[in-house]
Amino acid sequence: MVIKVYIASSSGSTAIKKQQQDVLGFLEANKIEFEEKDIAASEENRKWMRENVPEDSRPASGNPLPPRLFNDSRYLGDYSAFFEARENNAVYAFLGLTAPPGSKEAEALAKQQA
Template sequence: MSVKYYYSSVTGNIEMKKKQQHIEMILDSKKVQYEKIDVAAEEEQKKKMRDLIGDQAALPPQLFNGDTYLGDFAAFDVAVEEGSLEKFLKL
């Protein structure tokens, strides 16, 4: 299994952009290998992300291990703060 990171390369939402940058910075600093999936580039990827979550209104950033939903930015941030990122990512 691998970490999949759903994000949007096209967003006018400054908060979303900051959250996405924070996730990438943390994953890169921890040397976690992950696959970036741009939901703005492919509508089908956004549909898949939402289907896997079970929420048709879900917005990026979202994290998965394979097709197992891990959580959104808030859940990721809690895991980082608690020092349980590897457990959260199921690594």
């Protein structure tokens, strides 16, 4: 399972840049392995991302914007879905990964199962 984060290295949007930095920084800080896929540098990456974002997750007009997260080819969500998972201490579940022992998420899961 590989977490793929689709970003745009040359986005003119400050909000998109901040969201991308937030996602990548969180993954790096928590030592979660991921691949960064730049849609600005690769037409292939841009096309793949746009084709694999589900219809119900697309904007009403225009194309889906980064950051977008996938686990291999399974769509996980956009920044707002990631942010919500992080606020709820459920990022590992959101990413489809097992929370490491000692993490807030693993402790919360253990309490739920007890």
